[in-house]
Every structure is written in C-alpha cells, then in structure tokens.
Amino acid sequence: MGTRADIKIRAWRAGAGLALLVASCGTTPAPATPSNAVVIAHRGASGYLPEHTLEAYTVAWEMDADFLEPDLVMCRDGHLICSHDLTMTERSNAALLYPDLADSDGKVWIKDLFLAELRMVEVTNEEGEGSYRYATLEELLGLVQLLSARTGEKVGLIPELKAPAWHRSIGLPMEGALMEALARGGYLSRGDPVVIQCFDRDSLQRMRAEHGCTFPLVLCLRREPLGDDLGWAAEHCEGVAPHRKSIEDPETGVKTELITRAHELGLSVFPYTFGDEQEAMRRFIYQYGVEGVFTDYPDKGVAARGRP
Ligand code: G3P
Ligand code: CA
Numbered sequence: 001m002g003t004r005a006d007i008k009i010r011a012w013r014a015g016a017g018l019a020l021l022v023a024s025c026g027t028t029p030a031p032a033t034p035s036n037a038v039v040i041a042h043r044g045a046s047g048y049l050p051e052h053t054l055e056a057y058t059v060a061w062e063m064d065a066d067f068l069e070p071d072l073v074m075c076r077d078g079h080l081i082c083s084h085d086l087t088m089t090e091r092s093n094a095a096l097l098y099p100d101l102a103d104s105d106g107k108v109w110i111k112d113l114f115l116a117e118l119r120m121v122e123v124t125n126e127e128g129e130g131s132y133r134y135a136t137l138e139e140l141l142g143l144v145q146l147l148s149a150r151t152g153e154k155v156g157l158i159p160e161l162k163a164p165a166w167h168r169s170i171g172l173p174m175e176g177a178l179m180e181a182l183a184r185g186g187y188l189s190r191g192d193p194v195v196i197q198c199f200d201r202d203s204l205q206r207m208r209a210e211h212g213c214t215f216p217l218v219l220c221l222r223r224e225p226l227g228d229d230l231g232w233a234a235e236h237c238e239g240v241a242p243h244r245k246s247i248e249d250p251e252t253g254v255k256t257e258l259i260t261r262a263h264e265l266g267l268s269v270f271p272y273t274f275g276d277e278q279e280a281m282r283r284f285i286y287q288y289g290v291e292g293v294f295t296d297y298p299d300k301g302v303a304a305r306g307r308p
Helices: 007-013 053-060 137-151 164-169 175-184 202-211 231-234 258-264 276-287 298-305
Strands: 040-041 067-069 071-076 080-082 197-199 217-220 240-241 292-294
Touching: 040 298, 053 067, 053 164, 071 175, 080 137, 080 175, 137 175, 164 202, 175 202, 197 202, 202 217, 202 231, 217 231, 231 240, 231 258, 276 292, 276 298, 292 298
Parallel strands: 040 067, 040 292, 197 217, 217 240
Antiparallel strands: 071 080
C-alpha cells in the first residue's frame, strides 16, 4: 500500500526534504519547486471541529494532511486516550456524570475513569453545540485503517505522550502501551509512517532502549529551549518540534538561529502551532526551510506548501 507520508519521511531522514529557500520581501514568492514539508494536523482539523475527535481526524484526512497528531493521556485501565489535557474538558458532562470524581475545581481526571466510564461522556463544540466523544488511540488507528483501505493511502501518525513521568508515577506507564497499540494498528517498523514526539527526554529514551522503537523521534521544545536541547536531540532523535516563536521573534519578525543550528546538527524542524495562517506557514516552509508544520487548519497548510 502506498503511503501519503512515507516518501516525505524518507526525504527528510535523508536530508533531502529541506524546502527551497527563497528571498523574503513581503509575501513569500511562489517556489519553482514545491517543498516536501509535511502538514501535520494538530489534534486533527481542530480549527474546524472539536480537537482530538474522530470527526476532526477524518476531516484532516480529507484535507490531505500528511500526519495526524494525537496527544495521548492514559485512563484508569491503561487505555491511551486522545487528549491534550489530563482532565476532562469543561465542554463535557463528565462532572455531571461522575460528581464523586470531581476535584475541588470541579474537574474530572482522565486517570480516574475506566474506559467504559469515559465512553459515556459527551463533549460539545465551543458554542455548546453537537455531541462528540473522546477517541482512544485504538479507535484512531481503526479509523486510519478504514480510510487507508478505502483510498489505498496510509496517513502518517505523530503521537505525543503527555506527562509520561507523571503517568508512570501513578502506575500507568505509557511507552510500551503506545508501541503495542501501534503494532496492532499495523505500524510496525521504521518504514511505516509514524513519528513519536514528546517533551520528555527520558520517555523518548525509554521508547528506544526499553521498547525497541525504531520510529523517528522528535523532541518537543518549550517556548524558551534549554541550552542543550538541540545537542541532546541530535544524539537521540531525528527532529525537534520548537515553538514557532523560538524560530521567528514575534516582536521583530526576525528569524532566530534555531533552524540553522538544528539543520547543522542534522535535525528536521517541525514548528508548532499555526492557525488559519497560510502566509505564515508559507514563510516558514519556503523562507525558513522547515520540514513540516503543526496546524489546526490542515487545508491551509496544504495550500501554503502546494503540491510536492
Ligand atoms: O506537539 C507539538 C505541539 O502540539 C505541542 O504543543 O501543547 O499543542 O501539545 P501542544
Ligand atoms: Ca502536541
């Protein structure tokens, strides 16, 4: 089966994915050759639908995203749940359904719910409309398999483990569970379009050393990267995911040295997160030469890049 992302993964692994550099003066000019940069659907097409839902992932697929991004947390019986936060969203009825589990702030923690309980929770959009459900990683993998069978293309996945050290401290280790789920979903080896990302260095090291992970690894960087982040990433990972503001100063609009240093170290660069900002994504891809962008609007990312 062909994959939408594997060619691009091979390209940036080989260092051939660097976007065409063009001079910048106002609007970024149209490139002679489209970039191989990948468009990463941040939490699905989360600019259009509630994040991390199967609906948001399906739309991202239809918008031709190269990678779908699930953030992952773990529920009480060890299932990986697509969620950015450790607590259930305030747009859910979790606290109404499970008042005994709500903390002093009225929040229900995902680690306190069994999967069967979590499945009962409904979520609305930001306008308080609609009825959505939390997705598990297993369900996302099932959706991807279904869509892949229909289209003959296998979309990439770039899961991010949230707070893996904290999960481990409460008896919910995540790394092995992620590897097992990916294997069950047909993502088995380095040739499959999966990239693992995390802010936690130790977790990335565990993926490799303890769980035989051969997928490319990406170290996520805080707004203010640590002095040795790039050096560490160069030793252990294939790429970094920096905050976009550490690449382009938001006050001055001036490009920092981060991309240059990362590329000198052989690292690919995937800045986060772009909203409905086609021109900004175009600038990062064609002027700065990033290997991919995280965006809530994958259609705008695809348009910014053009067709490779
Ligand atoms: O993983 C890259 C980016 O998504 C990190 O930010 O907070 O949206 O997970 P966050
Ligand atoms: Ca993320």
